[in-house]
Amino acid sequence: MPDFWRDSGFHLLNRRSDGHLEVTEDFLRAYFLRPEVRPVEESCDSERALHEALIRNPKEAVGAARLAALADPDARDNYQVVLDFRDRLVAAGTVEGCYLRLFTEENRVLMPPLFLDQMVQVIVRSLLEPCEDPIRARAGEVLFREQKVTLNDGAIMAADSETVDVYAQTGGFGSLGRLVAEAATPLRSVSLDVLDEDNAAVYWTRDNRFDTVIALNFTAPGLDALCRVLEGWVKHMLDVEVSIQPVQQISDPHWTWHLGLDSEGTLLLNDLYDGKEVSEDRMTRLLSLFRLDFKESSVVPENFAGRPVYMALCMTESGSLRLKPQNLLVNLPLAERA
Numbered sequence: 001m002p003d004f005w006r007d008s009g010f011h012l013l014n015r016r017s018d019g020h021l022e023v024t025e026d027f028l029r030a031y032f033l034r035p036e037v038r039p040v041e042e043s044c045d046s047e048r049a050l051h052e053a054l055i056r057n058p059k060e061a062v063g064a065a066r067l068a069a070l071a072d073p074d075a076r077d078n079y080q081v082v083l084d085f086r087d088r089l090v091a092a093g094t095v096e097g098c099y100l101r102l103f104t105e106e107n108r109v110l111m112p113p114l115f116l117d118q119m120v121q122v123i124v125r126s127l128l129e130p131c132e133d134p135i136r137a138r139a140g141e142v143l144f145r146e147q148k149v150t151l152n153d154g155a156i157m158a159a160d161s162e163t164v165d166v167y168a169q170t171g172g173f174g175s176l177g178r179l180v181a182e183a184a185t186p187l188r189s190v191s192l193d194v195l196d197e198d199n200a201a202v203y204w205t206r207d208n209r210f211d212t213v214i215a216l217n218f219t220a221p222g223l224d225a226l227c228r229v230l231e232g233w234v235k236h237m238l239d240v241e242v243s244i245q246p247v248q249q250i251s252d253p254h255w256t257w258h259l260g261l262d263s264e265g266t267l268l269l270n271d272l273y274d275g276k277e278v279s280e281d282r283m284t285r286l287l288s289l290f291r292l293d294f295k296e297s298s299v300v301p302e303n304f305a306g307r308p309v310y311m312a313l314c315m316t317e318s319g320s321l322r323l324k325p326q327n328l329l330v331n332l333p334l335a336e337r338a
Contacts, residue, residue, distance in 0.1 A: 003139055003209040006197060010125040012248070013095065014152060019236060021095040021126055028058035036078045043110050044071040050079070085115050095119050103326045120144040120325055124229065127236040134203035136197055138214045139225035143233065145210060149287065149320040156217040156287055158321060159192050160210040167192070197221065215311075216287055218246055223288060230261075230290075230328065237329055241295040246288050250310050258310040259331040261290075261323050265312035287313045287321065292332075301335050309333065 009030055016023040032054045036069040038325070046069040046181050053060055056226035062083055070076045088111075092098035099119045102109050109116070124140045131137050141147075147158040194213040195203060203212055214222040227244040234242050250272070257272060260266025268286060271278050309332060315321045 002132070002134075002204045004131070004204060005121060005125050007039065007208050008121045008125050010122045013122060013126075015126060015129075017093070019126055021097075021122060023089045023093060023095065025058045028089065031082050031086065032058060034082075034299070037075070037082055042072070047072065047075050058086065061222060081112060085111065087251060095122055099123065099326075100237065100329065103330050104322075109289050118142040124233070124235065127232040127242055128229070130139050133225065134200040135197075135214065135221050136225040136228055136282045137207065138195055138203055138212055139222055141210060142226060142228050142321070143229065143325045144216070147323075149315040149321050150218075151284075151320050154217060155215055156220075157194060157213050158222075159213045161320060163192070163209070163211050195222070218248060218288070227290065231327075233325055235329055238332075238334070240299050240332070240334065243293045243295060245291050245308075248289065250289060252308070252310070254307065255310065256304065256307050257333050258312070259327050261311055261313045261327060262321065263324070264314035264316055266327070268314055269310065269312045285317070286290050287315055289313075300333055304333050322326070 009027055010021075012024055012027040012030060014024055016022055032051065038053065039051050043051075046066075050062065050066060050070070054062075062079070065082075067076050067079055070079065088101070089098050090094065092101055099116070102111060121144045124143055128137060129142055139161065142158065142198075146161040148161045148164045150157045150159070192211055192213045193199060193202060194215060197214075206212060214225075216226065218222045223246050227246065231242055231244050234240055255273065257267040262268055264285060268278065268282060290313070292309040292311060294300055298306075313323065314322070
């Protein structure tokens with residue numbers, strides 16, 4: 001089977017029989033090897049000693065006095081952030097448990113978005129194991145990486161925002177391209193490959209580059225792939241089987257429940273549900289509507305059995321798409337479990 005996203009840390013985790021990812025010392029150790037906390041030439045002896053200790057034992061307790069001994073205030077702050085994340089992972093035992101606790105037990109999530117995205121990436125990597133469909137793997141990126149959306153003759157094209165920004169600044173030539181751009185010299189235009197059924201296999205050699213484009217319009221395989229990933233996400237995280245399909249409109253007189261897959265989608269569905277006037281400009285930012293159905297009626301309250309959940313995916317005014325997979329974990333109308 002093709003391997004992918006090797007930089008995610010998935011291979012450093014133990015995959016339990018239920019598919020959830022058990023936190024290991026190697027996974028924790030990787031965070032202390034990040035450049036934000038790795039000692040530099042100017043680091044003090046206390047910082048070097050702390051780093052060496054955490055490399056030996058990534059679970060070692062670190063008290064406030066030990067952090068206060070670090071001479072560099074930025075180093076103290078960075079260690080505090082990483083240690084807080086580590087402690088949450090260790091307490092939960094699994095990456096999935098840590099992620100769920102953040103959104104179900106805390107009123108406000110203060111963890112840096114980088115850590116949230118990294119958790120989502122390894123979880124999606126796990127639920128896609130094994131994966132033979134490169135378009136589904138590319139659709140999985142939408143759950144943890146911001147996309148830049150382009151509308152062109154009915155086609156909805158999503159490209160990785162960070163990659164688009166790099167190409168815009170450098171033409172795809174790295175630091176050399178940046179120097180050329182600063183010198184006001186025209187750069188050779190670089191086009192990103194749009195994945196389709198003919199060229200999709202190229203993804204396996206470029207999965208860590210995040211430089212392919214996925215089509216999300218109604219009939220495109222990319223949108224169907226995204227639906228399958230979202231179904232897998234709900235099953236993996238909540239042990240609830242659902243069916244998700246794109247729909248072109250909501251014409252349900254018994255519309256009861258909805259959720260946005262992003263902030264814009266939430267606001268749009270709220271206004272449509274309340275019968276408020278929605279401007280044409282906002283409607284053009286709607287990328288897709290979805291219908292979610294529960295395969296087992298026992299997982300929802302009795303008065304909700306047989307009814308669907310409607311969902312919306314939107315881009316911002318600037319064309320950005322930031323899907324929030326946590327919305328599918330905390331906003332579904334699920335019955336309380338014994």
